[in-house]
Amino acid sequence: MDLQTTIYIVVGLSFALYIGIAIWARAGSTSEFYAAGGSVHPITNGMATAADWMSAASFISMAGLISNMGYGGGLFLxxxxxxxxxxxxxxxxxxxxxxxxxxxxxIGDRFYSKSASTVAVICLLTASTTYIIGQMTGVGVAFSRFLNVSSDTGIYVGQAIVFLYAVFGGMKGITYTQVAQYIVLILAYTIPAIFISLQFTGNPLPQLGLGSTLSxxxxxxxAKLDQVVTELGFGKYTTTTAGSTLNMFVYTLSLMIGTAGLPHVIMRFFTxxxxxxxxxxxxxxxxxxxxxxxxxxxxxxxxxxNLHGTVNTAVKTNGDLYAVESSIKNEDRPDWMKRWEKTGLLKWEDKNGDGRIQYYDDKTKSDEAKAKAEAAGWKGNELTVNADIIVLANPEIALLPNWVIALVAAGGLAAALSTAAGLLMAISSAVSHDLVKGVFNPNISEKGELLAGKIAMAVAIVISGYLGLNPPGFAAGTVALAFGIAASSLFPAIMMGIFSKKMNKEGAIAGMLAGLAVTLFYVFAHKGIFFIKGTDFVDMIGGANSFFGITPEAFGAVGALVNFIVAFLVDKVTKEPPEHIQHMVESVRIPRGSKVVDGAH
Amino acid sequence: MDSNSQGYWKATLGLLTRILIIWFAVSFGAGILFADALNGIKLGGYPLGFWFAQQGSIYIFIALIFYYAKKMGDIDRQFDVHED
Structure with a gap:
């Protein structure tokens, strides 16, 4: 069977499975719609949370980023x-x-304030909407590369599928489809890795293979990888940090706090x-x-x-990497390179006109590598590889069977769809429960609220699909913003609400706004006000990364710190929260008396 | 707040502090600040600092959460605030 047919069959079967689950798990009450009736087994919820969390970025991009960054990529892990x-x-x-x-x-109940809850809704909507754009474009990309349809068609199909199980099934439908999606995506990720680990080291477990000797x-x-990349002028794989050690430290902390504060993940624990x-x-x-x-x-x-071994035969033979015949001839390059050249994600250019491809770091700081490259007559690096193709092309690079490639396609789609559904749930519950029922129409019936939730979800699908079709130029920068917002506003507010009985509404609101403002300021200074080109003002704050060399992506932890400090200062000069709120905090702290979640205000 | 719930909260915070110290030590300590020094030690083919940053800290995080869940269950029962 040819590759294209195999892909259609595997992806088609996975979609049929998701739709089957959607029909089985329709939500009839608000409790089922928002929290799957509060009856999900902890292991099932763990699996659904994993699928919810691991997005197109984790599945497609992360390994590629680590591949480029080496040791420093550990900050994502x-x-x-x-x-x-x-x-x-x-x-x-x-x-x-x-x-x-x-x-x-x-946040609204704990800080006895509609304003606090509204600030939280705004933070949630901004974080979730920016995050979902990336998922929708991910769906489009996966479709267009593997199914030979246009990216637009891919997004329409993706929208239709999510609509079916998210709108009718609510949290219940989403939970059980996420379990299925987890299984698809984890098989798709680990099977090629096991094959490749076996090829290199003879050890089937990639986790052990990475620490083994070459067959x-x-x-x-x-050690071999370190030797090859340093000889070619790249940074040493096992020690190259992401910027300064301080930046790596703060970046890691920001991602940790941001992860804990992302609403679509937190709400899985209500189920x-x-x-x-x-x-x-x-x-x-x-x-x-x-x-x-x-x-x-x-x-x-x-x-x-694999990549270095493909373009430089001396990698496998331990020969001279700079010898003329080590670099492969243009016409001898493997088929998978030709396939990915068409997507524009892999490019080569014969700069020195010798009919061979040289892949090295032409901006190297190593004098030795520079001298060797010059002596060999190399006139610049001739190969560029986009980080995103590492996972997608991996099975092709390792010459694995067609069904593995088809599985990777289904896995990439599962990762993007499951995260998109979780984000839609967070958005629709914020709109229908916190805005419609909480602010505009507190007397709405359960049936009415359920309908409002479904309409909010449908609208959110259409908007996110539109943004996926017409991705604003800033799409790439927005994930940093989602984590920055979650870290600097939501996480500190929730944490203080639990761990400080005396934190009052003035402190919490001032803290959230201050954390948000300082983070947005730093991000906008680098990337433009609301990401509009030309409105960046990085010179005004003393140049790029001027705050102790910290990059804007890593700034969330600083925003969180500002949030905590401002909240405590304001709290000190305003009056303490009412008695019943302090009692509420005490009761939240002990497990006894927990009941099934409900929506009563 | 009666003395029982004060004791419960103190025990909880004590557990959290102990776990957060280990959480910090394996990731920010061994994985970042002291990674260079630890790279001198080898774990199979892994330099140890690199291993902590890309493998070890994740395994320890998992162990920490299950340890926390178990210990919190003990503390709940000790202070008689567990769910039925």
Missing amino acids: MGWTGGYVLLAMLLAPYLRKFGKFTVPQF GTDVSLL VPTVKDARSSAGWALVFIAILYTTAPAVAAMAKM
């Missing part, structure tokens, strides 16, 4: 997993005990029956996430090795 420790201990069990449907509802030699894979389950469910979520996240570094390093 630590940042995006370490946040679950914070979530499990500082937020999830207490929010579950509080027993309401949404994050803004907790038939006594040189470890990482388990008890406080005890909320605690262990976070652990299960991390187990399922870790299966992918500990495989990713192996995929990254092995793909880099």
Whole structure:
């Protein structure tokens, strides 16, 4: 069977499965719609949380980023997993005990203020909407590369599928489809990695393979990779940091706090029956996430090795990397390179006209590499590879069978669709529950609210689809913004609401606004006001990364710190919260008396 | 707040502090600040600092959450505030 037919069959079967689940899991009440009836098993919820969390970015881009960055790429691995420790201990069990449907509802009730809840709704909507654009474009990209349809058609099909199970099934439908999507995406990620680990080291576990010696030699894979990349002038793979050590530190912390504060992840913990389950469910979520996240570094390093080995034959023979015949001839390049050249994500250009492809760092700081390249008559790096193709092209690079390539296509779609559905749920509940019921029409019936929730979700699907079709130029920069907002506004507010009995509404609101303002200021200074080109004012703040060399993506932790400080200062000079609120905090802190979540205000 | 719930909260905060110290030590400590020094030690083919940043800290995070869930269950029962 040819590759294209295999892909159609595998992707078609996975979609049929999602739709089947949607029909089975229709939501009849607001409790089922917002929180799956509060009856999801902690392991099931852990699996759904993992699919919810691992987006197109985790599946497609992360290994490529690590491959390019080397050791420094570890900040994504630590940042995006370490946040679950914070979530499990500082937020999830207490929010579950509080027993309401949404994050803004907790903030509104705890800080006895509609304004606080409205600020939280705005933060939530901004963070979730920016995040969802990336998922929709991801769906379009996966469709257009694997199914030979246009990116636009891909987005329409993706919208239709999400509409079916998210609008009718609500949180219940989303939860069970996410479980199925997790299984598809994790198989798609690990199977090629196992094949490749076997090829390199003879060890089927990529996590162990990365620390093993290369088959038939006594040189470890990482030592060999270090040697190859440094000889070609690149930074040493196992030690190159992401900017300064301080930047890597702060960046990691920002991702951790941001992860713990993202509303679409937090709300998954409202679906388990008890406080005890909320605690262990976070652990299960991390187990399922870790299966992918500990495989990713192996995929990254092995793909880099494969790439260098493909264009420079001396990598495998331990010969002279700079010898003339080591670089492959243009016409001898493998078929997968030709296929990816068409997408524009892989490019080569014969700068010195010798009919061969030289891949090295032409901006190297190593004098030795520079001298060798000059002596060999190399006139600049001739190959550029987009980080995003590392995972998608991996099975082709390793010459794996067609069904593996088809599975990777279905996995990429599963990752994007499951995250999109989780974000839509967060958006629709904020609109229907916190705005329509909370602010505009408190007397709305359950049936009316359910309808409002479904309409809000349908509208959100149309808007996100539109933004996916016409991605604003700033799409790439916005994920940083989503994490920055979650870290600087939502996480500190929720945490203080639980861990400080005396924190009052003035402090919380001032803190959220200050954290948000300082983060937006720093991001906008680098990327333009609301990402509009030409409105950046980076010179006014003393040049790029002027705050101790911290990049705007890494700034969320600083925003969180500002939030905490401002909140405590304002809290000190305003009056303490009423008695009943302090009692409420006391009762949130203990598990006894937890009940199924409901929406009563 | 009666003395029982004060004791419960104190025990909880004590557990959180202990776990956060380990959380910090494996990721920010071993994975970032002391990674260079640890790279001198090898774990199979892994330099140890690199291993902590790309593998080890994740395994320890998982262990920390399950340890937390178990210990919190014990504290809940000790102060008689557990769910039925």
